[in-house]
Amino acid sequence: MxxxxxxxxxxxxxxxxxxxxxxxxxxxxxxxxxxxxxxxxxxxxxxxxxxxxxxxxxxxxxxxxxxxxxxxxxxxxxxxxxxxxxxxxxxxxxxxxxxxxxxxxxxxxxxxxxxxxxxxxxxxxxxxxxxxxxxxxxxxxxxxxxxxxxxxxxxxxxxxxxxxxxxxxxxxxxxxxxxxxxxxxxxxxxxxxxxxxxxxxxxxxxxxxxxxxxxxxxxxxxxxxxxxxxxxxxxxxxxxxxxxxxxxxxxxxxxxxxxxxxxxxxxxxxxxxxxxxxxxxxxxxxxxxxxxxxxxxxLQLPAPVKPPAPAPVTPTPTERSPQHPAPGAGAPPYPPTVGAAAAAPTQAAPGAPAAPAMPPRAPGATAPTAPGTQGGPGTMPPGYRTPYPGYQNAPGYQNPPGYGPGYRTPPPFHPGGFPPQPPKPKRTGLIVAASIVGAIVLLGVIGSLLPDSPKDNKSASSGGTSSTGGTNTGGSGTGGSTDATDGTQPRTDPKPVSYKNVDMTGNYYLMLADNPPRPTEDTESGVLYGHGDLFYYHDSMFGEDKLGTANGKLVLLNNAQKGSLETCRAETRYTERIGLDQLTNGSQICVLSDAGHIAVATYRGKSGAKDPSKYVTVDLTIWRNAADPKES
Known part of the structure; x- marks a missing residue:
């Protein structure tokens, strides 16, 4: 072989x-x-x-x-x-x-x-x-x-x-x-x-x-x-x-x-x-x-693949790290101002003398010109590099304050020898005046929206029947009609969206806003598995399998009732848990989420005793944004 x-x-x-x-x-x-x-x-x-x-x-x-x-x-x-x-x-x-x-x-x-x-x-x-x-x-x-x-x-x-x-x-x-x-x-x-x-x-x-x-x-x-x-x-x-x-x-x-x-x-x-x-x-x-x-x-296996060695990266002149100066060479001059838009420094020509060490400079003083170079006050010598933290300078040279070992922020450098510009005064007067004008305008807008009489105030705050007899039952773009005497158009109910044979595994939950609603594993809430609009779990205390909600209410409809948006809106027999022993194939449950979504969940059965996964199967019909969301 x-x-x-x-x-x-x-x-x-x-x-x-x-x-x-x-x-x-x-x-x-x-x-x-x-x-x-x-x-x-x-x-x-x-x-x-x-x-x-x-x-x-x-x-x-x-x-x-x-x-x-x-x-x-x-x-x-x-x-x-x-x-x-x-x-x-x-x-x-x-x-x-x-x-x-x-x-x-x-x-x-x-x-x-x-x-x-x-x-x-x-x-x-x-x-x-x-x-x-x-x-x-x-x-x-x-x-x-x-x-x-x-x-x-x-x-x-x-x-x-x-x-x-x-x-x-x-x-x-x-x-x-x-x-x-x-x-x-x-x-x-x-x-x-x-x-x-x-x-x-x-x-x-x-x-x-x-x-x-x-x-x-x-x-x-x-x-x-x-x-x-x-x-x-x-x-x-x-x-x-x-x-x-x-x-x-x-x-x-x-x-x-x-x-x-x-x-x-x-x-x-x-x-x-x-x-x-x-x-x-x-x-x-x-x-x-x-x-x-x-x-x-x-058993005669191919050899393992050796990971390729990382390719060497050749830095550009502006990325190249500074080199330690040769014995007797001077230290580089002061670094430029942090954030200043300065041109990229150039390399020194071969054979050019090293930049000499520069003594500390008093704030506002002009930067000296390096010997043997051309340029006016403040010109940086050829080959200048910004020293890295902890850079050791030439013998006898003292680091300026805030520079050297433990370096954090370089001292400011002002090119051309000009002193730093004084900060511009803040125009606080204009800001205050603009704020006052904005507040007056805002108060005027709010006042125009308030009702004209205490009677109207009472009607508006009640959240029930308006002064003209119309009932406010829907949110924006949702079902129910608004007050038609003020010239507005009645709002129509949202169109239902249906999903067939949704398998919901134990300890997973559904959100009615998702399209399509996909079971999501609940890894945080522990006992109640309660992050969703609808979830399936095993109640270990009572030994029962249940459907539940953490973001609204459930209503188990009677056999004579037909699951619809109108039926779910009218029902008030709320609960948050329904045992599977109460359900048969075709049982319908209203799901009323705090976010304003309404759904009819039709129970289609659960997994068999020998199935490796525990899950229930439901059909869902969802009316999204069919009611005002509940304030948290």
């Missing part, structure tokens, strides 16, 4: 590949998939890692980012012997990424494509290892949902399951809804293919598919167009005619069309031990020699 890395395994970076991601210098391309591209990189200590960069199409989807962040956090809790742990990630950058430990081994898909099916012992050890990995993944509240041969790596000491749970982030995004497929149809479960139902039993069906694929060397439901494969998965039985007789009972149970008939993971492991004629033990010899050789090849 050559010591050089294989060109097929480690592809060089292309022009469109980044050189650095999250501080990691990329060394090679490991592969690409539906959700992103995988690169080889190294930790600062030299350990290789696989770094997956999410495709830009997904990066621009806010819902994907939210779910991706959740799944990465969950994946970081998975620490199993048969998983590749997530060691670093960035879910909020311009292009999200995550890094896992690098596994020097081919995927099951690659091994089968190159060498065909595996022997019985290898298949059993593979199935046991993947079952143990799924047991740890499910224990962390995650369903893999995309278990396939490409996501099972064959390491020297057993299989490794990767990309667990990450596919969920792509569900229900704008990208997948337009036809981009995430997941491999040939390894989906019937309930996943038909209705999108995902449970831990979904992964057990995929495990049966993995075992059959490893033994047969082909998918149990055949190849072909995606729709044809999915039809066979939902309606037909798998082709297990080439499967070893010992494996057929186990695989058949895992591939049951009814999820309830599939075995538990612990039972899968027990059945594998019962099938094996010898005790199952993971070791260096668990794979055929041909596949083990490809593991050795993957």
């Amino acid at each position: 050559s010591s050089a890395p294989s060109a097929d395994l480690f592809q060089p970076l292309k022009a469109d590949d980044p050189a650095v991601v999250g501080g990691y210098h990329l060394a090679a391309v490991l592969g690409s998939g539906g959700m992103g591209k995988v690169y080889l990189s190294y930790t600062p200590g030299g350990r290789p890692i696989a770094l997956k960069v999410i495709r830009p199409e997904f990066s621009g989807d806010a819902e994907f980012r939210r779910r991706f962040q959740q799944e990465v956090r969950a994946a970081q809790r998975v620490q199993g012997l048969y998983t590749a742990p997530v060691i670093d990630s960035d879910t909020e950058g311009s292009q999200p990424w995550l890094a896992t430990a690098y596994v020097p081994g081919p995927s099951l898909a690659h091994a089968v494509a190159q060498h065909g099916g595996l022997p019985l012992r290898s298949v059993l050890l593979l199935t046991v290892g993947v079952a143990e990995a799924l047991n740890v993944i499910h224990g962390a509240g995650i369903v893999h949902r995309d278990l396939k041969p490409a996501n099972v790596l064959l390491a020297s000491d057993g299989p490794r399951v990767i990309d667990f749970g990450i596919a969920r982030a792509a569900d229900s995004t704008a990208l997948t809804s337009t036809g981009v497929s995430i997941g491999t149809p040939a390894f989906m479960a019937p309930e996943q293919a038909a209705a999108g139902t995902i449970t831990p039993a979904t992964d057990i069906f995929a495990l049966g598919q993995i075992a059959a694929y490893a033994a047969i060397g082909a998918p149990a439901f055949g190849d072909g167009p995606s729709h044809a494969v999915l039809y066979r998965i939902v309606h037909e039985d798998p082709d297990l005619s080439r499967l070893p007789d010992e494996l057929r009972p186990l695989v058949t149970r895992c591939l049951s069309r009814d999820p309830a008939d599939r075995p538990a993971l612990t039972e899968v492991i027990e059945l594998c031990h019962a099938i094996s004629p010898d005790p199952l033990r993971q070791g260096e010899d668990w794979l055929p020699k041909a596949i083990a050789g490809s593991i050795t090849e993957r």
Whole structure:
């Protein structure tokens, strides 16, 4: 085996590949998939890692980012012997990424494509290892949902399951809804293919598919167009005619069309031990020699990329630092005035005498001319540089006050020998006069706006019915009518805006002013999760799931009521918390925010008991600025 890395395994970076991601210098391309591209990189200590960069199409989807962040956090809790742990990630950058430990081994898909099916012992050890990995993944509240041969790596000491749970982030995004497929149809479960139902039993069906694929060397439901494969998965039985007789009972149970008939993971492991004629033990010899050789090849990694040394910066003459004077050379003269617009000094000609030290100069005195130079009083000698703080002057020279070691502000320098100009007198008289005139004008404007009689004052301050009988119910540009007798036009209600199937995760909140309203994680308020117009949380004191608001009021409408702007304005049965046990699919809630927005939230249900995330789904109809904002 050559010591050089294989060109097929480690592809060089292309022009469109980044050189650095999250501080990691990329060394090679490991592969690409539906959700992103995988690169080889190294930790600062030299350990290789696989770094997956999410495709830009997904990066621009806010819902994907939210779910991706959740799944990465969950994946970081998975620490199993048969998983590749997530060691670093960035879910909020311009292009999200995550890094896992690098596994020097081919995927099951690659091994089968190159060498065909595996022997019985290898298949059993593979199935046991993947079952143990799924047991740890499910224990962390995650369903893999995309278990396939490409996501099972064959390491020297057993299989490794990767990309667990990450596919969920792509569900229900704008990208997948337009036809981009995430997941491999040939390894989906019937309930996943038909209705999108995902449970831990979904992964057990995929495990049966993995075992059959490893033994047969082909998918149990055949190849072909995606729709044809999915039809066979939902309606037909798998082709297990080439499967070893010992494996057929186990695989058949895992591939049951009814999820309830599939075995538990612990039972899968027990059945594998019962099938094996010898005790199952993971070791260096668990794979055929041909596949083990490809593991050795993957250990010949490209060298880490050495960060380029910073290019030397050649300063311009005005940026060049002053040099220490040669022995016997004089110190530079006084520095120029701070902030003065002076021309950039020039370098001394070669061979020109150094500028002599200059004695302290009394304030207002003319600056002396350096010997051997031309120019009138105050002319700076050629080669003049402003000394840096702490500059050591020639022997016997005294620093002027405020200059030298600990230097802060240089003493003022007035070119040409002219004394400083006296400060201009402040024109306080004009300022005072202008202020008085402005105050008189302002009082006149205010007086013109006041009502003409005490009766009018009382009517205006009451905030209720005006003197002409009109009722003020709306804010600027909002619903309700104003007093029409003064010539103004009645204000119209704002147009409603609707949003369907908004998933609101526990401890997240919505703001009605956002367009679209996106769930935002509440990381500050602790117990009440109370920063939003509408939020979903678990009340640990009473053991209840509730919807709540921190910026207004909620009203649970009766079944006979229709959610509308008029209904929500008329209701006064206010509350700030509503338990989910009071809601059924279609229940409507008025949300009246202190900012003046009104919404009808239609409850559509909550996540299942086995779903790795707790969330509720609502439809929202929002009338923004439909009422006067509440004064804080």
